[in-house]
Amino acid sequence: MSTSDFTVGEIVDVRNYGRAEVVEPIVTEAGSRFYGRIRIKYQCDGNTYYARPENLRKTVQVKQRVLLCHSTTHYRTCAASVVNWNDAVLEVGSHEGECTWLLSRRCRYIVGVDKSPATIAAARRRYPELRFEEVDGFHVPALKALGPPDGSGFSVVLVDIGGIANLSTVAALVGLYYKEFPFSTKIVVKSVFLKRLVEDCLPYNTEKSNPWALVHAGDGADDTAVPASGSGSTGVRGTSSVHPDPDPDTAQIEEEAEAEGVEEAAEGHVEGAGEGPAARMSLAKGGFGERQGGGVGGRARKMMGSSAKGTEESCERETGPGGETCG
Known part of the structure; x- marks a missing residue:
């Protein structure tokens, strides 16, 4: 990525650390000890640092509420791109806590849960400074009770109950979270089957760009039927544009x-x-x-x-x- 792509005031993601703001452009003075670096200020604590451009990447906030991933690498990358420093994060299926630990430096609050006592014990041994609880992912009241003390609730929910878990189980869990958590809550899911299912779906719409859309009266279109794909001699006429024929x-x-x-x-x-x-x-x-x-x-x-x-x-x-x- 070109260093000119980063501008002062832009929010960037620092590899292995978290979000920061660009406060000074790249240093171009040949004799400077920070030559070729960009000065940034971390959002979490306000400290400044001269970072190499190759360790920075732009952040893009998507409007979609549910993000689907098919592998562990994509899951963690997606989670890192979604989580902000002021987020409260819940990871369902934290296993031994590695992903929870990686994201702990990018947010103000995080909790990992798993229904296996053995994995929770292992996570607590590896990362004693973090919080891990044995909770079933379908027990929403217990999950919400683990939120931050200020009562703000979780703003990001990560779901990793196994990349090849049954589609019915994953779909039921995601649907439950989609309904029970606030609409502003982002949900990141690792599931091969659910991702494939959604990729095979096409939401139908009636925009003018849709060749199957019916023509409505008053849209400026005549009543002549036009084939959608240019082949064939018949088309679809809008029900509102059909003039009544004589009795x-x-x-x-x-x-x-x-x-x-x-x-x-x-x-x-x-x-x-x-x-x-x-x-x-x-x-x-x-x-x-x-x-x-x-x-x-x-x-x-x-x-x-x-x-x-x-x-x-x-x-x-x-x-x-x-x-x-x-x-």
Whole structure:
């Protein structure tokens, strides 16, 4: 990393020590005993030190609440990047306490717990200055009781109950902590299976960049269906952008009425035509018109009925003495 990447006032992580603030840029005077070093001030005690740039790294605070790791190295690195000097840390599954000890120099308060009496005893022998307790990880009230004396609670919870522990056990434990601890609490988990599960998941969203998102009216998009991937001839139309089509029953009635008029004219308005297909269609259509309160079909039927009646009356007036009919 280039030394120019560190600026005065920036918070950096010092390898094996913790967080510090850059108070002076890199020393460029050739005769100085601190040539090539950057002056930093530790957050934990305020002491200053000239550190080599290669021992510093930038700190990035992620917004996600749960961080998943698949190995011990990644787990400890992730924990070191999340923990700040003013954090209260709880490690569930501390085993013999090595990770707890490494992080103890980076935070103001830390406790390690494990359900194995043998490992807790070993941790206490190795690091007598630290606190280790025999507690089951699912006993949340007992875990919260181990918090700092000021009652602020734990701000970071580390979970390492075995990298290859059963997925159901790890998921249940993480879900419990996610629910029971404050939303501001970071949770770092070492689990191969849970990490793989989450990597295989994709949260669905309806942003405009999502090719599967439905188009809503008023978004500036037309109603033309466009294929999502450029292949195929059909697309997805938004339910809100679909304009209501004309009533299919009304359109059908109008077409049937027009067809009925043509058929009745071709039959010559003779008696007995009421038994033909056009008449049956007219009856069915007339019943629908009555149910619709005299709709388009009903009006069309009445108009054609009046026309037919007028034709019959005209034919009766033109009937001759010999009984000849008109036309």
